[in-house]
Amino acid sequence: MITAAALCPSPPLLAREVTGRDPVIPELRQACAEAVRRLVRCEPDVIAVVGPGPVTARWPAGRRLDLSAFAPQAAAAADGRPPFPLTLGLGGRLLDQAGYAGPRLLEAVGYDEPPAGCVALGERIAASACRVGLLIMADGSARRSPRAPGYLDERAAAFDTAVEDAVRDGDLGALLDIDPVLARELLAAGRPAWQVLAGAAGGQPPAGAVPGRPAAAEILYSGDPFGVAYLVAWIPARD
Numbered sequence: 001m002i003t004a005a006a007l008c009p010s011p012p013l014l015a016r017e018v019t020g021r022d023p024v025i026p027e028l029r030q031a032c033a034e035a036v037r038r039l040v041r042c043e044p045d046v047i048a049v050v051g052p053g054p055v056t057a058r059w060p061a062g063r064r065l066d067l068s069a070f071a072p073q074a075a076a077a078a079d080g081r082p083p084f085p086l087t088l089g090l091g092g093r094l095l096d097q098a099g100y101a102g103p104r105l106l107e108a109v110g111y112d113e114p115p116a117g118c119v120a121l122g123e124r125i126a127a128s129a130c131r132v133g134l135l136i137m138a139d140g141s142a143r144r145s146p147r148a149p150g151y152l153d154e155r156a157a158a159f160d161t162a163v164e165d166a167v168r169d170g171d172l173g174a175l176l177d178i179d180p181v182l183a184r185e186l187l188a189a190g191r192p193a194w195q196v197l198a199g200a201a202g203g204q205p206p207a208g209a210v211p212g213r214p215a216a217a218e219i220l221y222s223g224d225p226f227g228v229a230y231l232v233a234w235i236p237a238r239d
Contacts, residue, residue: 002126002200004042004237005134006035007167007217008094009190009230010051010087015065031221031232036094036135038234044133046103047095048125050196051087051137052189053108056121061104064096065089087137087193095135103129109192115176118192122199136197138190140229141183148227150187159186160229163194167233170216172198188229201235 008014013024014032039047063084088106095104105128109121126132140160143153159182166174175198183191221232 001130001132002134003044003131004039005136005197005201005235006039007136007138007197007231007233007235008032008035008091009139009228009232010090010137011139011228011230012086012090014090015093025223025225028221028223028225028230028232032094033097035220035232035234036098036100038236039133039135040095040098040100042131042133042237044102044131045129046105046131047100047133047135048105048107048128049088049091049095049135049137050107050109050121050125050193051085051091052111052191052193053085053087054082054110055108056110056113056117057082057108059084059088059106059108061106063088063106064092091135091137107196109196111189111192112180113192114180115178115195118195119176119199122196122201125196126200126202132200134197134200136190136193138193138231140188140190140224140231142187142189142228144224144229145227148224150227152227153186155182156186156229159183159188160224160231164219164222164231167217167231167235168219170235172201174198 085108141156142148143150143156146152175194178191217233217235219233223230
């Protein structure tokens with residue numbers, strides 16, 4: 001079962017080697033570090049890192065992000081396999097920086113994975129051990145301002161607010177109501193990872209029943225620097 005979860009975004013700036021000596025959005029880095037430290041302190045049997053990627057697949061637990069080849073990450077591997085997702089690489093780095101040396105799962109969820117598939121993956125992760133810690137790496141919309149990667153879309157703010165409210169209130173089942181088409185239009189790459197979180201926490205597809213809500217989350221950071229919505233949250237262990 002899921003004992004606790006941390007929700008972080010996955011901008012490259014989380015890796016200090018990418019941004020250089022001058023910190024970029026240090027409060028975001030600090031919030032991510034704090035959320036992951038809390039997750040590690042829960043002493044789960046295993047921590048599962050979940051992040052969007054080209055395809056839904058489990059990666060070897062020992063895989064790490066090679067920042068020396070950061071630019072070529074967009075290219076396919078020599079063996080034809082999709083590249084190691086940046087989301088999982090950054091999540092693994094956060095665990096390393098928190099001093100976590102226990103078992104881990106690296107689970108990529110495809111950008112186009114339907115909600116039902118996300119729920120099924122979340123359920124499998126939750127059943128993988130008695131005490132599972134969950135690290136969700138997920139960005140919100142990338143259309144929050146004219147300088148955003150996708151320029152400004154007036155729907156983006158309401159979209160991200162709905163996601164944040166669902167997390168803050170512990171209503172994770174509401175994340176399953178996110179329209180994949182709208183999320184794609186708003187460049188919200190985190191949609192499938194949020195829905196894995198909902199599945200792992202016990203949510204069901206909107207047509208079915210939704211079990212009792214977990215504890216409400218603590219929002220450690222919420223902002224949209226560079227026009228991209230970043231949310232950091234700590235979802236504590238259930239009573």
